[in-house]
Amino acid sequence: MAGNLSCPHCSQPLPINLFVPGHPGQCPACHSQVEAYIFPEFDRDPPSRLGIHLAQEHEAVCYFHSRFRAMTPCDNCGRFLCQICAIGVGSRQLCPECLSQLRKQRNEMGLVYYAPLFDNVALFLVLAPLVTVFFWFFTILAAPVSLFVSFYYWSRQWNLLPRSRLRFVIAILVCLLLIAFWAFVIYYAVTHWR
Amino acid sequence: MPYTKISNGGLLMTLIPGLRTKLYLGTDHLLLIEQLILVERYKRFYFRDIQVITATKSTRWIVFGAIWGFLALLSALLFLVHNPVAVAMGTFFTALFGLAFVHNISLGPTCIVRLRTAVQTHRVAPLERIRDFRQGIATIEPLIRAAQLADQPLLEP
Helix, strand or coil, X not given: CCCCEECCCCCCEECHHHCECCECEECCCCCCEEEEEECHHHHCCCCCCCCCCECXXXXXXXXXXXXXXXXXXXXXXXXXXXXXXXXXXXXXXECHHHHHHHCCCCCCCCCCCEEECHHHHHHHHHHHHHHHCCCHHHHHHHHHHHHHHHHHCCXXXXXXXXXXXXXXXXXXXXXXXXXXXXXXXXXXXXXXCC | CCCEEEECCHHHHHHCCCCCEEXXXXXXXXXXXXXXXXXXXXXXXXXXXCCEXXXXXXXXXXXXXXXXXXXXXXXXXXXXXXXHHHHHHHHHHHHHHHHHHHHHHHHCCEEEEEEECCCCEEECHHHCEHHHHHHHHHHHHHHHHHHHHHHCCCCCC
């Protein structure tokens, strides 16, 4: 048995035979109901050690470790890799450098790990001063900036899954209203100053 | 890469901007999307790596039910004030908190779901209603088992 299961409530070890998929078992220590789905990977023994072999004179060596025997090429750049450097991602084996580079590329959908939400930025810029009430006058600056962000990132916004442009639309409408309001205030102030 | 939605974290999380977590099903992994106001982070759990998924009942739905119910009752007190503005506000807030109360009860009991791999244990917030968990696990479990049985090395005689 490779792993052991502990109660999520009290962290006491739980006997594995307590669990049948779909039926909760009771922790013997804290009596909380725990439903567990145990998969074959749980029982699998971890590899005892990495298969690192020093390269013989006639053998190809790892690009990063010149003393280790190359086991596989990188599926992106083709560099020879030892077992330490070959990183399995899905069905591919990548070197650390390629992994680092590919994580930044949007077309690498299996690797990308974050996306900025510019629609939320635009909405936040324009709504935050209004919500705080005391800083509402900052909208004179925030509204044009938010309007610019909305239009600039309208087609540049990228997410792993399709995302509605509703927030952009709301931000643009609020910005236009605020800009109209400030234009009116400035016009009124200038015409009634004299 | 096609993704199928498993859960989007519920109505409350949908309404609160920037605190959403969503769970999607990919071809060989689960995709957990965590949104933190201005950034969306993607976490992938490959089927072949998942060891255990656990769910333990939690009292969160009772706590939320009590909060929404108390706020609805508190708002209903505004009906006692003989003022049209107070009555209008009372109607609005009683309806708002009453709906939240009914919605919370209708979703059913909550649970805490954890997904364990060889190197991490991660909480899966989008499945933290018993009903969502059961529906989600009915979809996920056969895929994980199939992926892990396919990966198993053949036993030598």
